[in-house]
Structures are given as structure tokens and as C-alpha cells.
Amino acid sequence: MVAVSAVILTGCAAAPTSGAENFPQREVRFVLPYSAGGPSDLGARALMDCFEQRFGESWVVENQAGGAGAPAMVDVATAGPNGYLLGLGTQSTLVTTPTLEESVGYTDGDFTYLGQPMAIPSLIMVRPDSPFRTIDDLLAAVRATPETVSVGTSGAQTSFSMALRELSGRGTVFNTVPFEGTSEANAALLGGTVDARWDAAGRDTLALVDAGRMRPLATGSEERLTFLPEVPTLAEHGITDLIDTTTYYAMIGPRDLDPRIVERLRAELPGCVADPGYRNAVGAPYAVHTAPDVLTDRLEAFGRRLREVVAGG
Structure with missing residues (x-):
């Protein structure tokens, strides 16, 4: 796998493209690996609205769900x-999928990373x-009778499933049940198909928590969440040094994206993340901008840890 950090300068090394100074001069497509209507889709549309206001022309979201x-x-x-043609990815689509499925036709080194517009922590x-x-209570039950406590996740290749796999290697063996997405995982927990759920603490999940339909036990974040300060971290209960389960979103372009366009997009992204319309669309706690170098460091660290988890079985 190509190191993510290697592409942080790639956009700056590409040959200039004619018309870059006046970019854009026609419609810009923004590709999402998610279905329409979900939190990621709503956030992407608000982000594109902001770019449209700042750059002019149309910035159109295209949903291409499926195929991991x-x-x-x-x-x-x-x-x-x-x-x-730009897009939005996470460590799951950018790192996990090409690491576990080498035939997909890309690696994490095939992109220019423009910055992080959103991050969502995880909850059990x-x-x-x-x-x-x-x-x-949950950990004690699992350790007493391994594989009897089922935990649903939103996919077999998510960081949540990888974290459960890592815990199994340490002797805390859950029965991991991956679903096709967040809504399916939610339904499984609410319907009693699984005993627990580990997933992103997005707005849809928090709505269920606020309605009293789900009860959080812990967060996978390093620190307690500002919007759920009463929920402890796993580290407070002895579960440390797991693969990172916060979902980091990356605004991306192709590896050889014109450096002048890269510079302009990177310059405008922080302002769009701070834009009230965008923050309202994604939820203020999730509108977290991270610079490209910090983002790529995180993705590279995630990739190293992922390979360790996979190698450990």
C-alpha cells in the first residue's frame, strides 16, 4: 500500500492545467460513496453549496453507494x-477497502488530500x-462466556468491526454481526437481533439516544464527548490502544490534481467548514476541519494499525 503521506505534496508537483487560474468554468462533480439522504450526503450537499457560493458555477453531488x-x-x-471531479472518502473507503481487497483498482496513494471537513466519534x-x-457489565459478560454477546456494526470493513476483531485477539471475543449500513444496524439493535451496537455517533444515532431508544455505554474516543459528557471512554475501563474508531472524512481529488487548484480548494475549505449553513447541516460537533498533513498522518497511522490487526488474525 502506498503511504498516504506521500501524496500530500503530489498535488503540488503536478503539471499546471490550462484554465486553472479561472477554475471552475463549468460544473464540478463531487462523488460520494454513500446513498442520498444520509448524514454524509446532507453534509456534502451543504459543503458544495458553500463552494458554489465561493467559486461560482454548479457543484453537484453524485451518490455512488455500494461496492464498499x-x-x-x-x-x-x-x-x-x-x-x-472531486470526492469525499473516509478511512474505510480510502484505506480499509484497498488494503483488504487489492483488486479494487486504487490505493490510498492515488489521491490528493484537500483536508478534513467532518469527523464523527464512535459509541457502544x-x-x-x-x-x-x-x-x-458488557465486558464481564463477554469474558465470562466468549462469543455469546452480539454486537452489530455498519459493515464488515468498518473500523468498529476491526476494533472488535482486535479485542478478540486479546481474549475479549464478541460475536460481531456486520450489517449493510447504519440504518440496518440501528434496526437490528432496536429489534433485539443483536445485544449491542458499535458505530458512529452521528445525528441519526444521537436522535435515538435523545429519544431514549438507545443507551450509550462508552465512546471509543480518547476523551469524553462534549455532547455526551456523562459517557465514559473505553480507556477509562481498561480498553486502550485500539485501532482508531473515529470516522475521519477527507475531501479528495486525483493524485495529479493541478497544484493551483489544490491551493485554492485547501484555502477555502476551512471557511466552508465554519460556515453556519454547513455546521447546521452536519451538526456543529462534527464540523471539524483538519489540515491535509494532519489528516494524512492519521490515515497513514490507521493503515499501519489496520495491517497489524489483519496480520494478527
């Missing part, structure tokens, strides 16, 4: 250097009537 995100990522990786949740009142 690979079709959408291939489209971005193979786009021309003129900036008219149960139903309100669950016998597991605390994360310690």
Missing part, C-alpha cells in the same frame, strides 16, 4: 487533473432495557 465505496473512489482516482450502545448497565 470502491466505484466512487476509482472515479476520483482516475479523474483528470482539472478539478472537475445497548437498548434501554438491556441487562448491561455499564460497559464493565
Whole structure:
């Protein structure tokens, strides 16, 4: 796998493209590996509205769900250097999918990373009537009778499933049940198909928590969440040094994206993340801008840890 950090300067090394100074001069396509209507889609549309206001022309979101995100990522990786096809990915689509499925047609080194517009921490949740009142209750049950406690995730290749796999290697063996997405995982927990759920603490999940339909036991973040300060971290209960389960979103272009376009996009992204319309669309706690170098460091660290988890079985 190509190191992510290697592409941080790639956009700056590409040959200039004719018309870059006046970019854009026509519609810009923004490809998402997600279905329409979800939190990522709503956030992307608000982000494109902001870019449209700042740059002019139309910035159009295209949803390409399925294939573990690979079709959408291939489209971005193979786009021309003129900036008219960009996209949004996460460590799952950018790192996990090409690491576990080498035939997908791209690696994490095939992109120019423009910055992070959003990040969503993770939560471990149960139903309100669950016998597991605390994360310690859940861990004790798993350790007493391995594989008897089922935990749903939003996909087999998500960081949540990888973290559960890592815990299994340490002797805390859950019965991991991956679903096709967040809505399916939510339904499984609410319907009693699984005992718990580990997933992103997005707005849809928080709505269920606020309504009293799910009860959070712990967060996978390093620190307690500002919007759920009463929920402890896993580290507070002895679970440390796991693969990172915060979902980091990356605005991306092809590897050889014109350096002048790269510079302009990177310069405008922080302002759009701070834009009230965008923050309202994604939820203020999730509108977190991170510079490209910090983002690529995180993705590279995630990739190293992922390979360790996979190698460990």
C-alpha cells in the first residue's frame, strides 16, 4: 500500500492545467460513496453549496453507494487533473477497502488530500432495557462466556468491526454481526437481533439516544464527548490502544490534481467548514476541519494499525 503521506505534496508537483487560474468554468462533480439522504450526503450537499457560493458555477453531488465505496473512489482516482471531479472518502473507503481487497483498482496513494471537513466519534450502545448497565457489565459478560454477546456494526470493513476483531485477539471475543449500513444496524439493535451496537455517533444515532431508544455505554474516543459528557471512554475501563474508531472524512481529488487548484480548494475549505449553513447541516460537533498533513498522518497511522490487526488474525 502506498503511504498516504506521500501524496500530500503530489498535488503540488503536478503539471499546471490550462484554465486553472479561472477554475471552475463549468460544473464540478463531487462523488460520494454513500446513498442520498444520509448524514454524509446532507453534509456534502451543504459543503458544495458553500463552494458554489465561493467559486461560482454548479457543484453537484453524485451518490455512488455500494461496492464498499470502491466505484466512487476509482472515479476520483482516475479523474483528470482539472478539478472537475472531486470526492469525499473516509478511512474505510480510502484505506480499509484497498488494503483488504487489492483488486479494487486504487490505493490510498492515488489521491490528493484537500483536508478534513467532518469527523464523527464512535459509541457502544445497548437498548434501554438491556441487562448491561455499564460497559464493565458488557465486558464481564463477554469474558465470562466468549462469543455469546452480539454486537452489530455498519459493515464488515468498518473500523468498529476491526476494533472488535482486535479485542478478540486479546481474549475479549464478541460475536460481531456486520450489517449493510447504519440504518440496518440501528434496526437490528432496536429489534433485539443483536445485544449491542458499535458505530458512529452521528445525528441519526444521537436522535435515538435523545429519544431514549438507545443507551450509550462508552465512546471509543480518547476523551469524553462534549455532547455526551456523562459517557465514559473505553480507556477509562481498561480498553486502550485500539485501532482508531473515529470516522475521519477527507475531501479528495486525483493524485495529479493541478497544484493551483489544490491551493485554492485547501484555502477555502476551512471557511466552508465554519460556515453556519454547513455546521447546521452536519451538526456543529462534527464540523471539524483538519489540515491535509494532519489528516494524512492519521490515515497513514490507521493503515499501519489496520495491517497489524489483519496480520494478527
